[in-house]
Amino acid sequence: xxxxxxxxxxxxxxxxxLVKEKIIPDAxxxxxxxxxxxxxxxxxxxxGILGLRIPKRYGGSERGLFxxxxxxxxxxxxxxxxxxxxxxxxxxxxxxxxxxGNEEVRKRFxxxxxxxxxxxxxxxxxxxVGSNLNDLRTTARPEGSHYIVNxxxxxxxxxxxxxxxxxxLRFEDDNSIGCxxxxxxxDGFSVGKKEDFMGxxxxxxxxxxxxxxxxxxxxxxxxxxxSLRKMLTLFNGTRVGLxxxxxGIAKGAFEETLxxxxxxxxxxxxxxxxxxxxxxxxxxxxxxxxxxELIYKASKDTKLDGFPNEFISxxxxxxxxxxxxxxxxxxxxxxxxxGYSKEFPIERYxxxxxxxxxxxxxxDVLRNAIGTYLKRSKT
Amino acid sequence: xxxxxxxxxxxxxxxxxxxxKTGNLIRSGIEGIINPYDLNAIEASLExxxxxxxxxxxxxxxxxxAIDAITxxxxxxxxxxxxxxxxxxxxxxxxATSFTLGKAVEKLGSYDLILCGYQAIDGDTAQVGPQLxxxxxxxxxTSVTKIEKVTENSxxxxxxxxxxxxxxxxxxxxxxxxxxxxxxxRFVRVDRLLSACExxxxxxxWNAADIGVKAFQVxxxxxxxxxxxxxTPKFKRKGKILKGSSKDVVDKLLSELKENNLI
Numbered sequence: 328x329x330x331x332x333x334x335x336x337x338x339x340x341x342x343x344x345l346v347k348e349k350i351i352p353d354a355x356x357x358x359x360x361x362x363x364x365x366x367x368x369x370x371x372x373x374x375g376i377l378g379l380r381i382p383k384r385y386g387g388s389e390r391g392l393f394x395x396x397x398x399x400x401x402x403x404x405x406x407x408x409x410x411x412x413x414x415x416x417x418x419x420x421x422x423x424x425x426x427x428g429n430e431e432v433r434k435r436f437x438x439x440x441x442x443x444x445x446x447x448x449x450x451x452x453x454x455x456v457g458s459n460l461n462d463l464r465t466t467a468r469p470e471g472s473h474y475i476v477n478x479x480x481x482x483x484x485x486x487x488x489x490x491x492x493x494x495x496l497r498f499e500d501d502n503s504i505g506c507x508x509x510x511x512x513x514d515g516f517s518v519g520k521k522e523d524f525m526g527x528x529x530x531x532x533x534x535x536x537x538x539x540x541x542x543x544x545x546x547x548x549x550x551x552x553x554s555l556r557k558m559l560t561l562f563n564g565t566r567v568g569l570x571x572x573x574x575g576i577a578k579g580a581f582e583e584t585l586x587x588x589x590x591x592x593x594x595x596x597x598x599x600x601x602x603x604x605x606x607x608x609x610x611x612x613x614x615x616x617x618x619x620e621l622i623y624k625a626s627k628d629t630k631l632d633g634f635p636n637e638f639i640s641x642x643x644x645x646x647x648x649x650x651x652x653x654x655x656x657x658x659x660x661x662x663x664x665x666g667y668s669k670e671f672p673i674e675r676y677x678x679x680x681x682x683x684x685x686x687x688x689x690x691d692v693l694r695n696a697i698g699t700y701l702k703r704s705k706t
Numbered sequence: 707x708x709x710x711x712x713x714x715x716x717x718x719x720x721x722x723x724x725x726x727k728t729g730n731l732i733r734s735g736i737e738g739i740i741n742p743y744d745l746n747a748i749e750a751s752l753e754x755x756x757x758x759x760x761x762x763x764x765x766x767x768x769x770x771x772a773i774d775a776i777t778x779x780x781x782x783x784x785x786x787x788x789x790x791x792x793x794x795x796x797x798x799x800x801x802a803t804s805f806t807l808g809k810a811v812e813k814l815g816s817y818d819l820i821l822c823g824y825q826a827i828d829g830d831t832a833q834v835g836p837q838l839x840x841x842x843x844x845x846x847x848t849s850v851t852k853i854e855k856v857t858e859n860s861x862x863x864x865x866x867x868x869x870x871x872x873x874x875x876x877x878x879x880x881x882x883x884x885x886x887x888x889x890x891x892r893f894v895r896v897d898r899l900l901s902a903c904e905x906x907x908x909x910x911x912w913n914a915a916d917i918g919v920k921a922f923q924v925x926x927x928x929x930x931x932x933x934x935x936x937x938t939p940k941f942k943r944k945g946k947i948l949k950g951s952s953k954d955v956v957d958k959l960l961s962e963l964k965e966n967n968l969i
Contacts, residue, residue: 349893374894
């Protein structure tokens with residue numbers, strides 16, 4: 328007789344225990360002090376979480392986007408900054424390296440990520456062009472066995488702390504848009520202004536400045552014909568990862584509110600017995616269920632070489648990011664003045680939910696992606 | 707060093723509520739967790755293994771869903787798990803449980819050390835560990851709060867007793883029951899946990915026939931005791947106000963306490 332435990336349930340439960348004992352207690356501190364939660368990243372490495380999606384031959388466990396979604400959702404309920412930082416390691420830069428890096432570079436960076444010795448950033452946004460890939464101003468000029476990188480990036484998550492930056496830029500030799508890996512100790516590289524955000528304050532977000540940085544050609548991941556398509560496909564995965572963090576924020580706020588509505592009484596009656604407030608709670612629950620279904624579906628959709636398509640991934644990110652803002656707003660209404668107080672976590676949830684509208688592309692940009700998809704699709 | 711850890715899946719009592727009408731525990735929707743004392747036993751086994759090598763096997767008796775306890779133990783670092791599950795095992799008291807576990811240990815063969823939690827938080831008997839040691843006819847050290855020294859063939863442990871601690875030496879094989887103070891159980895590693903959910907995971911599932919027992923020897927039929935009823939005791943508070951001068955009140959209070967055998 329053979330039967331086994333349900334992996335989703337076991338994974339969720341183990342992360343819930345970690346979150347309860349190790350992440351919740353310090354979440355307020357990271358936020359208040361605008362600090363990057365290094366301790367959490369160290370824990371993620373120790374518990375095999377950083378290696379979740381890395382191939383086994385580099386020390387990882389080679390799991391998919393769905394497992395990442397479960398983990399990020401649970402961590403997002405407690406501390407969205409830690410979840411976003413983890414997301415970049417799970418679903419963003421290392422995936423590029425796995426798919427497009429050469430073997431030497433993979434061997435150098437992937438085991439180091441699994442053990443938590445290095446962290447990646449993903450540097451796309453620029454001051455003058457936002458996240459418009461076609462118009463990037465950062466350039467790579469060939470010089471022997473190296474590229475010389477010049478330019479500035481802004482609003483880069485993990486910018487001030489990452490050891491390896493995945494930099495989107497224009498290659499001058501073939502005028503293609505692509506990306507390469509640039510290490511922190513490269514001459515000419517510096518971290519610029521650090522952001523003092525309203526929420527998501529533990530991302531180490533900063534400006535990056537490249538002045539004649541010499542990067543070995545081996546570090547090039549994507550370049551040449553078809554590079555844009557490759558990068559856009561990878562975004563489909565990152566959107567779903569970010570959506571799961573918004574889902575976590577929304578669920579965290581909802582669970583706090585539901586608990587509060589049962590114990591907080593007005594004239595002897597708990598809030599939840601008032602019909603007007605029941606409707607609000609019902610709307611929150613409906614929205615969360617819809618978000619969850621769409622995100623899980625997208626995370627299991629692997630038709631595009633392991634990635635969901637641009638419609639479902641963008642739809643999941645929009646629904647979750649906007650839904651989380653709505654839900655955290657309603658949560659604050661239900662908490663009233665207490666929700667506005669920093670003594671309760673609701674105000675932080677709301678600030679984090681707002682931030683998730685902008686991380687990884689605004690919802691307007693994502694609607695454009697859906698528009699393009701619809702224009703192309705058969706009616 | 708081959709170590710066996712006995713674990714039990716119990717309801718997560720931090721979430722448990724009592725039905726105000728019936729006084730019974732509301733069990734629906736309650737997650738099963740590894741008995742907290744057993745987590746300390748697992749942690750101790752892993753620390754010993756890390757220090758002097760060897761292997762750790764967990765054994766659990768329970769319904770099929772108790773496999774989650776074994777999966778989690780493997781996630782923590784245990785090498786192998788055995789789930790004893792059979793309808794015939796249901797309703798076992800501590801004696802039938804320890805007999806069943808003993809049979810599984812005999813089937814496994816050689817071992818150096820058996821670790822158990824001090825007690826399970828649902829039954830609170832603290833009997834299964836000692837009974838298992840008796841069945842296997844090996845020395846036991848109960849209520850262990852510190853493992854001072856382990857070698858290939860002996861152990862020195864500190865056990866808590868009513869008025870202090872005892873330092874006990876034993877030859878191996880031996881059985882220990884451990885308390886919460888012993889250590890802080892580690893978290894599961896996600897990669898190990900997910901592998902433990904796969905078909906090829908090192909988990910065996912044994913029924914009564916596999917361990918060579920008859921239905922009348924185990925479960926309710928093999929039990930010497932039977933739980934007739936589970937109930938929440940009803941406490942009635944009785945208020946009494948003592949009047950008079952401070953001295954009179956104190957005297958009255960003292961005599962009341964003495965009369966009721968409270969001091």
